[in-house]
Amino acid sequence: GAGVSQSPSNKVTEKGKDVELRCDPISGHTALYWYRQRLGQGLEFLIYFQGNSAPDKSGLPSDRFSAERTGESVSTLTIQRTQQEDSAVYLCASSLNRGGEKLFFGSGTQLSVL
């Protein structure tokens, strides 16, 4: 596609349930990033992929969070046993090469944990 696509755009879930968020980066972009944006706050780095490997996963807040990328394309961010503090917009971005280049962001997934 022309841009970074994320799905779903909105997700409402109950506390304790698992959720999967999907990101389709721009074709050919080797670097992929996940960020979290809590209401009224800045972007919080979660994880960075170069190809299918994740050299920097330092931002994942707990072991309930995991992410994978396959085929140097689609990435999924999984949150297990969701908590209310997980409520946020989860943003995905891709770039042609590693960081320092221009990042292209998706519109995000709004996650609400009740």
Next chain:
Amino acid sequence: GDSVTQMEGPVTLSEEAFLTINCTYTATGYPSLFWYVQYPGEGLQLLLKATKADDKGSNKGFEATYRKETTSFHLEKGSVQVSDSAVYFCALTGAAGNKLTFGGGTRVLVKP
């Protein structure tokens, strides 16, 4: 670790007013500096960047100069329009160059 601090908003201006959004950073080495903008209902997009000291990034009438001596990258526009209403984020990539570290964002509202 790397960090970015920018002025809190919201900033409310009248059309044709002068806009400044302050941004300072802490980083090891020589980071690249960026301003990203998020218009209502849209995803973040790169506004401008500067990769070394004294470089000036510019786009759409906005400018920012990389000041190493003051570790700053303030965003300026001489005459804002209603269409400039958005949230502006200052960001940097550090020595590893593998991720962007963002400031908290500044919401700007321009009234006609």
